[in-house]
Amino acid sequence: MSERPHAVLVGVQLPGVTEEDHASDLAELGRLVDTLGYDVVATVTQRRDSLAAAAVLGEGKLKDLADLTGGKGVVPSGAAKVKTKARAKWAAAAGKTDEDEKDEDEAPEAEGAPAKPTVIVVDHEISPSQARNLERATGAEVLDRTGVIVDIFHKHARSREARLQVEIARLNYVAPRLRESPGGKERQRGKGAGEAAIELDRRKIRDRIAELREQLAAIQKEQDNRRHARQDQLRVALVGYTNAGKSSLMRALTGSQVLVEDRLFATLDTTVRALQVDSKPRILVSDTVGFIQKLPHDLVASFKSTLDEALEASLLLYVVDAADPRHQAELEVTREVLREIGADAVPNLLLLNKADLLDAQARKALRKEHGEDGTMLLSAYDPADIEAVKQRIVAFFETKMVQESLLIPYDRQALLGDVYENARVVAEDYDESGTRLTVRGLPAAIARLKRACEA
């Protein structure tokens, strides 16, 4: 395996946060950093009353941290060295060339020396000036939680739509940091020039965002059309916290080969496949991007297509990793995001997944906690459980479907394909005027077919 760059986590345990929650927040951050491609080699934490310190940590802890990364451990007084690594990256995101932002006075790594951590990841949202101070004291690049998530999406999103959405979120993340972090050659000529340059940067970012939004709107229009074409169809969406097992269930329910990985944010693009059941009409299942606590708001808003999938489904399958001690809090995060986009009114089925990892006692406790109504305790790996989920989904749609009689005139037999795709044909008869079908389907689909037959 190739050597990955090293990272150090920094956490501050604020009043009111338990030891346990603090530890699991950091563990989750560690997994995010791992997804981003770093090995976490150390963690520095401190109890503090607030994050207000200039460099997040107190003096002593800051020294400890700098010892790990090879920095001086103090924030130099006087004018800030204007270029920092994170700043260079942000500037690059804003469309500048590497040449503009090259850090000339950076010492090269000594040959053969053990690699020092090059990144510090803070488990909180920190201000641009705190980030800058931390960078100056430690010599490492500093990212906060939001920055890590934005970078993961940036690195891994594949579809053009997801890439555009991420780019917009990233620029929105960058913009305020540029404002407080003036740098670059032209900016050193004087205050006035500096301000003008920042204005220029901001305008550039604004223009770029506008341009990206236009491109996105065009793609989304296409997608809306495609979704519109699917609106008659029976739709189910898998939603839930990242790593809960949505894609594993997607595989099991639809026989598709979507990516499954023991990693946060393995899925960053929506996939739609047909449920493998004999019942008609077919039922479509969507696998969506997972949620996480403190998900950057921008990212929530920008993942419109995922959220649209959720909004347009007739049934949401809330997937929870029941073997995770924090599953209740994770479920709450999922509920909250869905509430935010107005999808909390969509009927749902709670799938307490990974039951294979639980003993009898834990299963019993879960059943008691969540009740039997609208909840299933299951494993994505158990074929009998998967069959039971399929039957629940089919039964749900049975209650939603209506029955109707359609007459398809002989000169309109082309409609038959549409009928067979969007409804279940219960009986078929022929008379002199056309084919008479008794069909079952969702009310919207049946109404549309009826109009088509009568037109």
Ligand SMILES: Nc1nc2c(ncn2[C@@H]2O[C@H](COP(=O)(O)OP(=O)(O)OP(=O)(O)O)[C@@H](O)[C@H]2O)c(=O)[nH]1
């Ligand atoms: N033991 C056990 N592991 C499971 C089960 N379902 C999923 N997993 C594992 O949990 C990990 C995450 O599964 P995914 O299906 O990728 O989870 P996801 O919800 O799609 O995650 P993201 O796409 O990252 O949001 C993988 O290592 C799976 O093998 C289950 O029922 N039992």
Ligand SMILES: [Mg+2]
């Ligand atoms: Mg997934």
